[in-house]
Amino acid sequence: MCVLCLSWRMLRRDARAGELHLLLAALTVAVAALAAVGFFADRVRQALTRESHQLLGADLLLTADHPWRAEIADQARARGLRVAETRTFPSMVAHAAEDGQRAQLAEIKAVATGYPLRGSLRIAPTANSADAPAAGVPERGTIWVDERLAAALAVKVGSSVGVGQIRLRVAALLTLEPDRGINFFSVAPRLLMNLDDLPATGLLQVGSRVAYRLLLAGDDSAIRRFQADLERRLQRGQRMESPENGRPEIRSALERAEKFLGLAGLLSVVLAAVAVGLAARRYVERHLDGCAVMRCLGAVQNLLLRLYLGQLAMLGVFAVALGVLIGYLAHFVLHAWLADLLAMSLPPPSLLPAGQGAAIGLLLLFGFAVPPFLQLRKVSTLRVLRRELGPPQGSFMAGYLLGLLALSGLICWLAGELQLGLTIVGGFLIALLAFALVARLAVRAAAALRSRRAFVSTRPLQLGWRYGLASLERRATASVVQIVAMALGFMALLLLTVIRGDLLEAWRRAVPADAPNRFVVNIQPEQREPVRTALLADGIDAELAPMVRGRLTRINDQEVSPANYTDDRAQRLIEREFNLSVRRAMPEGNEASAGRWFTLAELNERSSGAVASVEDGLARTLSLAVGDQLEFLVAGEPVRVRIVGLRKVNWDTMRANFFVLTPPLLLEGYPASWITSFHLPSGREDVVSRLMGEFPNLTVIDVAAIVQQLQSIMQQVARAIQFVFLFTLAAGVIVLHAALASAADERRYELAVMRALGARREQLRRALLTEFAVVGGLAGLLAAFAAMGVGEFLASRVFHFELAANPWLPPLAMIGGAALVTAAGWFAAARLLQAPPIEVLRNGSS
Known part of the structure; x- marks a missing residue:
């Protein structure tokens, strides 16, 4: 056959x-x-x-934090490539709506004619109407806004919006930018304007964070040759993106x-x-x-x-x-x-x-x-x-x-990644061994408990408990497998439900009720006192801090570059410019973690004030220590400082904090902009509108709105992950059933023998329920402590706040695990008690 x-x-x-x-x-x-x-x-x-x-809007994208030299674009055109230019930065925009002045933080993109070089913009004449490809870019004097910004400002096509020092007319609603990609990388709504209108807005000032982009498109071979030639000439803060490594x-x-x-x-x-x-x-x-x-x-x-x-x-x-x-x-x-x-x-x-x-x-x-x-x-x-x-x-x-x-x-x-994979494998094996060891010791302890005098009795109730505990030890391997498998499933479920909720609640508690919820940036030196006066007039006493932009170039006389680090965050920090600031006293929410604060001589004498206090998280990322020498390039001039102290910063205070602080005299005379933060009570949005009306170049960041949107995104991702973990829960139930079924034949024979020797069904039922309850209770208890440990690790190492221990989680998890496993186990094993003992004994134990 x-x-x-x-x-x-x-x-x-x-x-x-x-x-x-x-x-x-x-x-x-x-x-x-x-x-x-x-x-x-x-x-x-x-x-x-x-x-x-289309994600780039071009075949090659050149990005920098400072303007590109004109000869770069000229060289590209000389090689037959098409060139377009954009500038992107955050700023406040305002509109006089029927219910009063409205202001909103927007991400403004100023584009030149010819943008985009790949793909196309899409616009709509009104909200909720069909869109169509756009013919070019916004004309001078007009803007396109996306639906989020239109709703926030209550504007429609034809409305006038204040952008910096000028007003521009809304000509269309922007529905698609080919190079914008994914929404959660641009938290603020988008405004598209003509690049020729940008100088009149007066928004680009000292300290403005602007992304300067050149878009190139053309023949593949010409693009590759230009890319290879330019790659050798890139400077700090400049990078190239192609479809292979773009976005x-x-x-x-x-x-x-x-x-x-x-x-x-x-x-x-x-x-x-x-x-x-x-x-x-x-x-x-x-x-x-x-x-x-x-x-x-x-x-x-x-x-x-x-x-x-x-x-x-x-x-x-x-x-x-x-x-x-x-x-x-x-x-x-x-x-x-x-x-x-x-x-x-x-x-x-x-x-x-x-x-x-x-x-x-x-x-x-x-x-x-x-x-x-x-x-x-x-x-x-x-x-x-x-x-x-x-x-x-x-x-x-x-x-x-x-x-x-x-x-x-x-x-x-x-x-x-091999290292990450091996770490996960190692951690998983260690967790399995720890679970297995604790489960085995618990099974042994349960077996020893039945021999205590309190359990040595012939009463039916205690006989059932004794038989159940003895069964755990007889099938020790199967019991340990059940406990470990269910503990893993329960731990995943607890992490995604209870612990996640505890993390969010602890984070909310870590932020004071009166924590600043508005940041004002891009304040120019001559606006410092007028802005302070305007805020005081509205009852807001806000501290203004200077920001001087500088790029870290040397550590202990060794030139540094992103290539010196393997950590992604360290590479980004070295690549970008730092915001340096000054203080006479330790800021609120900061505490010394190593070294000291500035002495009176360092605060009052410029010659001895070449020192700095560094945030300890930055120090760990860049491997800095007290005594190290740092050199920053500020406005084209080198500024050398010596680290005299490290600070632990409580970022949850939502105040304006800085990685690097120096005495005031050290940065005196360098170009600076100012920043402040304050708490704006609900219903006082008119304060922002008046401030923007008087100082249109300022950028007011509504931190509460951004945090709320990020929380919404996190909830969506968490729901998706919870959905995937439904498969994990199903697998855990299958493991439980498989473990119970693997001993079903042996259990059936044992129950038949015990019934033949005079045990009643009620006694055997108690024995089974005892065994299942102990397995589920131990699994729930192990899962609770493991989930609490992982949650504490996430809170301290990732979110940087303290997670209060939930004393109710272990007992509740133990009770819940016992109930779930008892119900599932009883469903699988109840029919064993219905089999006639004589039939089972005739068929044997297998």
Whole structure:
């Protein structure tokens, strides 16, 4: 008979008997979890590739924090390239609406004729109307605003908006910028204006943060030659972006989001691997008799192996197909929840995620299901006569080791970095070992508890408890596996619900109720006193601090560049200009963490005041210490300072804080702008309108609105991650069921023996409930402490605030875990009590 045909018949028989349901469920959940993330990530990746040139608006983008030399554009034109110029910066804009003066922070983009060189702008005549490609850029004297800005200012086409020192007419609503990309990288709404109108606004002053961009387009070969020639001449603060490396913040953020979602799905795979191993082990033990009979009828070892591996392969194909289908449908949920973060249409997904899902299914099958199946070929024919013979004792740990290595490789692949992947693998293994150790000690302690005098009784109630605790120790390995698996699932759920809520609440508590919620920047030196006077007239006593822009060029006489650091944040800090400021006294919310503050001589004598106090987080990032010499390039002149102290800054005070502070005399005479922050009570928005009316060049940043929008974005991403973790929860339940089912035959025989010896069903019911409650309670307790530990780590190392311990979480998690596991376990094991003891005893223990 054809081996595949016989394997198919065996598969159908076992499927009808329910022997393969756990294997099928575990494989399907694992494939579906990563397929859902894979399909969504693939669509985003295709969209970025398809619109790579449009994401730049050009074939090559030159970006700098200072104006590009005119000869750069001239050289590009001489090589036959098209050139366009843009300047982008934040500023306040205002409109006299019917209900009063309205002001709003906007991201202003001034564009020259010819922009964009790739793709097209799209505009609409009114809100909620069909848009169309724009013919050129806004004409002089006009602007285009996006719908968010139009709604905030209550403007419509034809309205007049104050931009700096001039007023411009709204000519259209901007619906699409090809090079804007993703909304959450531009928190403020957008205003598009003609570059020729920019000088009249008076918005570009000393200290203004402007991104100067040159867009180039043309023949590929000419672009490459110009790129190679210019790359050798780039200066500090200048960079080039191409479709291959363009919009690195977008690609980096999307890659991080993809990795995070992928790692969330990977937890489902890890739990599913445990379930596959347990289910395969149970399947093998239940088919030992059948294999022994087949051996007696002449089946050789290789034939048995081919039959069962063929059956396993067909099951795997079905599970992969089902998992890919579920993942494909589930990815639409991710797309719906994250659609607000995307400003581009997504193409249909490719078949690549389906192939990845198939690879995951095969990895789980052959890494964690095949090793137990290899034992079937070693079944002795004597088992037909001696059913007490256990399964073959051949070593199959090598097979599991290969599976673990493959799973580790998958983790490293999803992490995207070998070091990060190995860190995750190491941390995961340590967590598993810690959970397993604590679970084993707890099981041993529970077993020892039953021998205490309080439990040594023949009363029915205490007999049930004693039998339940003894059962944990008899099946110690299975109990530990159940506890560890469920603890991982519970921990993920707690992190995404309770701990996340605690983090948000702790963050809100860390911000004082009267913390500044408005920042005013771009204050010019001659406006310092008038701005202070205007604020005092409205009852606001705000402190103004100077900002002097300087670029860090040397540390201890060694020239520094981004190439000196591997950390992304350190590279960005070295690349950009710092805002240096001065203080006579330690600012509020700052405390010394090393060294000292400035002495009277340093504060009052210019010659001895070449010192600085540095924020300790910056010092750690750049590997700075007290005594180091720093050199900044300020207005073209070198300024050398010596670090005399480090400060720990409480950024949650929302005050104007700075990385580097110096005595006042050191930076005297250098170009500076001023900044202030203050708390504006609700209903006092007229203060901002009056301030903007008197000083139109100022930029007022509504921190509360920005934080609220970022919180909204975080909630959307968190919902998507919680959706992926539903697969994790399903995998955890499957692990529990697999672990319970793996001991079902042994448990059935034990219960039958105990009933034959006089135990009543009520006593056995208490024993089962005790066992399930202890397993669930320990899993919940472990998960609670682990989740609290991870939450504390995130609070202190990532968010930099203290997370108050939630004393109710461990007992609640223990009770919840006990209730959930008891309910699931009882559902799976209740029918064992219904089996007649005589029937079970006749069939034996296996």
